Amino acid sequence: MKVSVGFLTYNSDKYLPDFLESLVRQSFKDLEVLGLDNGSTELTTGGSRDDSAKFIQKNYPQIKFFQAKENLGFSKGHNFLINVSRGEYYLCLNPDVLLELNFIEELARVLDEKPKLGSVGGKLKYWDFKIPQPQYQMVHGEPPLSRGQEQQGQTLTVPKGSDPVAKEQLRGQDDGKTDMIDSLGLKFKASHCFEDLAQGDLDRVEYNQSRQIFGPSGAAALYRRKALDEVVLGQSDCFRLVSANTHNLKSSAYYQFFDENMFAYKEDIDLAYRLQWTSWKSWYQATAVAYHHRSAMKRKAQNAKLKSFLETRKQKSRFIKKMSTLNHLILLSKNFSWRFSWKIKISTVVLELGKFCYLFLREPYLLRQYWKFWSIRKKLHISPKKVGVVEIEKLIYWRDGRNPPSLF
Known part of the structure; x- marks a missing residue:
C-alpha cells in the first residue's frame, strides 16, 4: 500500500458529496481511505442530526x-488514523477540500523521487463553497427549506440522492473553484509568527x-510515514476513545x-518544525492543485492593518483564540532555540511581549492560557535538534524582504 488517506468529520456532512467524489476519482489508485467522525452533534437545516457516518457507509463502503x-x-x-493506516505515505485531509484528479498522484511522485523529503503539499486555492439542493438531499434524504418556504410550509422538489441524474446535476453546477490562493504552505517569519x-x-x-518550504498546510498534506516515526512523541490513548464498529482494531x-496537547490549530506548524529539526525537508508541488473552503475573514486578516486586524479579531470565537494562544506557547517551548541569531x-521576544500586553489590556481572559501552559510544560516533549539553527534560518522570511532564493 503506497498511500493512506485520512480525514476527520465533525458536523461536516455538507462537504462530503463533493469531497468524497473528488477523492474516489483520483488518478492514483494504490491507496486506502480512512475516516473518523469526531462525535458530530450538530442539527442540520432540516432538523436532523449530522449523517456523515450513514452517508459514507451507504455510498462509499x-x-x-x-x-x-x-x-x-x-x-x-489523525493520530488514530495514522496508527491504523498501512501506507508508506499518509495524506492528511480536511473534508472541506476539493481535489483535482491528479492531486495525490503528483504528491506521491514527489516523495518517490525525493527521499529526503518528509512532507509535501500542493497549491491550495480558495473554494467558494455553496451547498446546492441536490447535494443536501444526497446526504439527508430530504430537501432543505429556505427561510421563506419554512414560513409558508412549502417543500422543495429535487431528485432523489440515489439517482445518478442528481449527481450529474450536482457536478454540473458552479463548483466554486477560484484563482485566489488559500495556501502554498506554511510561512515562517523571524518573529515566529506563522502564516499561510x-x-x-x-x-x-x-x-x-515548485520549491522547498517550511511545511505544508494540514488541510491537505502528504507525510512520509518513516519521517513521522522519527518524530513520535510517545503513546496515545486514542484507541480507547474510538468505537470498533465492524473493524478489527x-x-x-x-x-x-x-x-x-494541541487539540486544534497550529498542530501542523508544530509537526513541520519537528520534522525540520530532524533534517526532514518539505516541498511545495505546484502541479498538485486542490481547493479549500476557509472563511473570508481569515484570508483578509493575514495582510490587514492594525485597525482591520482588531476588527477581525473581534469576530473570532473565544475557543479559536484560546486554542491558538495555548498552542503557540506549546510549539515555541518545544521548538525555539536560544542558538538562533540575535535578530x-x-x-520573537518582542512579539511575545507585545502579544502579552495586548491580551492583558484587551482580552485578559486569554491570560489563563499562560497558566494552563505552565501547568503542562513538564509533560511536553522538547524537539531534538539534529540539525544546526542555520538550516532552520534558511527557511525564514525576513521583514526586509531578504528571503532565500528557494522561497517565494
Whole structure:
C-alpha cells in the first residue's frame, strides 16, 4: 500500500458529496481511505442530526470509517488514523477540500523521487463553497427549506440522492473553484509568527514553480510515514476513545505524531518544525492543485492593518483564540532555540511581549492560557535538534524582504 488517506468529520456532512467524489476519482489508485467522525452533534437545516457516518457507509463502503465516542480534536483524531493506516505515505485531509484528479498522484511522485523529503503539499486555492439542493438531499434524504418556504410550509422538489441524474446535476453546477490562493504552505517569519504562504493572492506565474518550504498546510498534506516515526512523541490513548464498529482494531500501543496537547490549530506548524529539526525537508508541488473552503475573514486578516486586524479579531470565537494562544506557547517551548541569531531571538521576544500586553489590556481572559501552559510544560516533549539553527534560518522570511532564493 503506497498511500493512506485520512480525514476527520465533525458536523461536516455538507462537504462530503463533493469531497468524497473528488477523492474516489483520483488518478492514483494504490491507496486506502480512512475516516473518523469526531462525535458530530450538530442539527442540520432540516432538523436532523449530522449523517456523515450513514452517508459514507451507504455510498462509499470501500472507506474504512470509524466513530469516536467524543470529539478527539485534530491531533488525536489523525493520530488514530495514522496508527491504523498501512501506507508508506499518509495524506492528511480536511473534508472541506476539493481535489483535482491528479492531486495525490503528483504528491506521491514527489516523495518517490525525493527521499529526503518528509512532507509535501500542493497549491491550495480558495473554494467558494455553496451547498446546492441536490447535494443536501444526497446526504439527508430530504430537501432543505429556505427561510421563506419554512414560513409558508412549502417543500422543495429535487431528485432523489440515489439517482445518478442528481449527481450529474450536482457536478454540473458552479463548483466554486477560484484563482485566489488559500495556501502554498506554511510561512515562517523571524518573529515566529506563522502564516499561510500567499494567502489571499491571485494565482500567478511565480506560484507555478515548485520549491522547498517550511511545511505544508494540514488541510491537505502528504507525510512520509518513516519521517513521522522519527518524530513520535510517545503513546496515545486514542484507541480507547474510538468505537470498533465492524473493524478489527489492534490493541497494541498507539503513538502520537501530532501533539495531543494541541487539540486544534497550529498542530501542523508544530509537526513541520519537528520534522525540520530532524533534517526532514518539505516541498511545495505546484502541479498538485486542490481547493479549500476557509472563511473570508481569515484570508483578509493575514495582510490587514492594525485597525482591520482588531476588527477581525473581534469576530473570532473565544475557543479559536484560546486554542491558538495555548498552542503557540506549546510549539515555541518545544521548538525555539536560544542558538538562533540575535535578530530572531529579539524579534520573537518582542512579539511575545507585545502579544502579552495586548491580551492583558484587551482580552485578559486569554491570560489563563499562560497558566494552563505552565501547568503542562513538564509533560511536553522538547524537539531534538539534529540539525544546526542555520538550516532552520534558511527557511525564514525576513521583514526586509531578504528571503532565500528557494522561497517565494
